[in-house]
Amino acid sequence: MTDRLTNLPILFHELNIHRLPDDKKIKIHQIDEQLPQTQCGLCGHIDGCLPYAYGIVMNGEATNLCVPGGQITTNIISHIMNVPAPTATPSKWATDPTTQRPHAVRAIINEDECIGCTKCIPACPVDAIIGTAKHMHTIITDLCTGCELCLPPCPVDCITLIKYPHAPDDATRQKEQEHLRHRYHHHLNRVAKNMTDGTKPVVNAVESAITNAITGETISPMEQNFAKNTIELAKIRTQIKKLTKQLTTKDNPQLRTELEILQTKLQQLDTP
Ligand code: SF4
Numbered sequence: 689m690t691d692r693l694t695n696l697p698i699l700f701h702e703l704n705i706h707r708l709p710d711d712k713k714i715k716i717h718q719i720d721e722q723l724p725q726t727q728c729g730l731c732g733h734i735d736g737c738l739p740y741a742y743g744i745v746m747n748g749e750a751t752n753l754c755v756p757g758g759q760i761t762t763n764i765i766s767h768i769m770n771v772p773a774p775t776a777t778p779s780k781w782a783t784d785p786t787t788q789r790p791h792a793v794r795a796i797i798n799e800d801e802c803i804g805c806t807k808c809i810p811a812c813p814v815d816a817i818i819g820t821a822k823h824m825h826t827i828i829t830d831l832c833t834g835c836e837l838c839l840p841p842c843p844v845d846c847i848t849l850i851k852y853p854h855a856p857d858d859a860t861r862q863k864e865q866e867h868l869r870h871r872y873h874h875h876l877n878r879v880a881k882n883m884t885d886g887t888k889p890v891v892n893a894v895e896s897a898i899t900n901a902i903t904g905e906t907i908s909p910m911e912q913n914f915a916k917n918t919i920e921l922a923k924i925r926t927q928i929k930k931l932t933k934q935l936t937t938k939d940n941p942q943l944r945t946e947l948e949i950l951q952t953k954l955q956q957l958d959t960p
């Protein structure tokens with residue numbers, strides 16, 4: 689049953705999952721199977737869902753950190769780990785009453801504003817963005833998971849998220865997650881190959897981790913924190929840009945407060 693944990697991309701080799709006792713492998717497999725596979729990093733693992741599953745089983749990480757998984761996923765993971773289920777980490781998206789998970793979202797590109805810089809493409813863990821240099825880019829909605837990772841790199845802020853009605857039954861959700869996992873591993877293998885060939889520059893934290901895996905270096909906790917903060921900072925800057933744009937057209941006290949909170953957060957994170 690743990691076959692899926694073999695032949696993993698090089699990014700995951702340092703986890704040495706194949707050397708773990710069977711009972712640990714089975715739990716990691718069971719938990720990973722339940723995770724949404726958006727690879728969004730909101731659980732604190734910039735390298736995606738599998739390292740979080742590993743962290744729960746091997747390092748006692750909390751069972752409620754998967755934001756898009758919502759309370760349902762927290763409950764299932766807690767059951768697998770035989771611990772009481774805590775309250776799920778809240779999402780900025782309201783709970784969808786049909787799925788009891790945070791509302792599904794998809795990214796769309798404002799085609800009039802896209803300058804074809806290609807910066808969003810390497811950020812997408814499931815290769816859902818197509819386009820070539822200097823031409824307008826498009827997101828394949830059926831593949832997009834709404835992970836938001838393409839928003840911070842966009843220099844003209846032309847990618848937005850929209851709510852997307854999506855309420856598959858359990859079996860269909862499992863199939864979709866399996867497909868996304870496969871696409872993510874394919875993406876990681878392709879990036880690793882291009883880096884080994886020397887045909888790809890490192891442009892984000894995951895690619896930096898892949899480079900370390902290729903060269904045999906390990907990522908120190910300090911580097912991991914740096915990478916996480918860099919992503920967080922980029923997200924906050926994007927939100928600030930959006931709010932500032934909205935406030936220039938119409939004043940709104942609530943948005944102004946949100947903006948002030950974000951500016952304070954940015955300052956705190958940005959202070960060494
Ligand atoms: S979906 Fe996002 S938050 Fe949930 S486990 Fe995967 S990477 Fe972490």
Ligand code: SF4
Binds near residue numbers: 839
């Ligand atoms: S297109 Fe953007 S939001 Fe959609 S999966 Fe790719 S990176 Fe995530």
Ligand code: SF4
Binds near residue numbers: 797803819825845
């Ligand atoms: S990062 Fe933004 S401007 Fe650049 S190609 Fe992607 S959507 Fe277009």
